[in-house]
Amino acid sequence: MMIIDRSRLQRDDPGSYLHFMSEQHRIRVNGVELAFDAAPNTPLLYVLRNDGALNGPKFGCGLGQCGACTVIASGSAIRSCITPVADVVDRDIVTLEGLGTVQSPHPLQKAFMDEQAAQCGYCVNGMIMTAKALLDANPKPDESEIKRALSNNLCRCGSHVRIVRAVQRATGHGGQ
Ligand code: FES
Numbered sequence: 001m002m003i004i005d006r007s008r009l010q011r012d013d014p015g016s017y018l019h020f021m022s023e024q025h026r027i028r029v030n031g032v033e034l035a036f037d038a039a040p041n042t043p044l045l046y047v048l049r050n051d052g053a054l055n056g057p058k059f060g061c062g063l064g065q066c067g068a069c070t071v072i073a074s075g076s077a078i079r080s081c082i083t084p085v086a087d088v089v090d091r092d093i094v095t096l097e098g099l100g101t102v103q104s105p106h107p108l109q110k111a112f113m114d115e116q117a118a119q120c121g122y123c124v125n126g127m128i129m130t131a132k133a134l135l136d137a138n139p140k141p142d143e144s145e146i147k148r149a150l151s152n153n154l155c156r157c158g159s160h161v162r163i164v165r166a167v168q169r170a171t172g173h174g175g176q
């Protein structure tokens with residue numbers, strides 16, 4: 001198993017929020033163990049972005065209300081901005097980067113591109129990760145189930161219609 005240890009970088013940054021009262025943690029992200037120093041209540045989002053260089057999850061509201069930071073933990077979509085890193089040490093974390101690649105995108109990623117289901121794109125991480133958790137639990141959701149699953153993910157650009165169509169396309173239903 002590959003281990004990424006970025007703790008030295010952190011120690012060398014005296015201004016880092018994570019430097020304060022930090023301790024060693026290891027979490028498993030996209031099948032890889034990530035080792036880092038952080039205070040136990042550090043938001044998972046900060047660790048993923050700052051220590052893991054995983055920039056799929058976005059900082060939107062920072063309050064658990066917009067969904068831009070969504071990742072999957074042990075099969076459930078969670079808001080990484082309000083999840084203390086100490087709460088996920090035993091859970092398998094999947095981020096957008098764990099789904100597919102540019103050369104071989106996940107069906108949801110491909111469907112979002114095919115439907116042009118974004119304007120600025122800031123919400124797309126949360127939309128795709130929430131949809132992924134939905135499809136893992138229910139591979140053939142109907143339109144109302146998709147809308148219900150995504151109802152707490154905000155899109156300030158108003159791309160909801162295309163986003164729902166993209167999720168339908170990924171299920172093999174709908175799409176144009
Ligand atoms: S940034 Fe986490 S829910 Fe808005």
Ligand code: FES
Pocket residue numbers: 117118119120121122123124154155156157158159
């Ligand atoms: S595409 Fe801009 S926030 Fe959704």
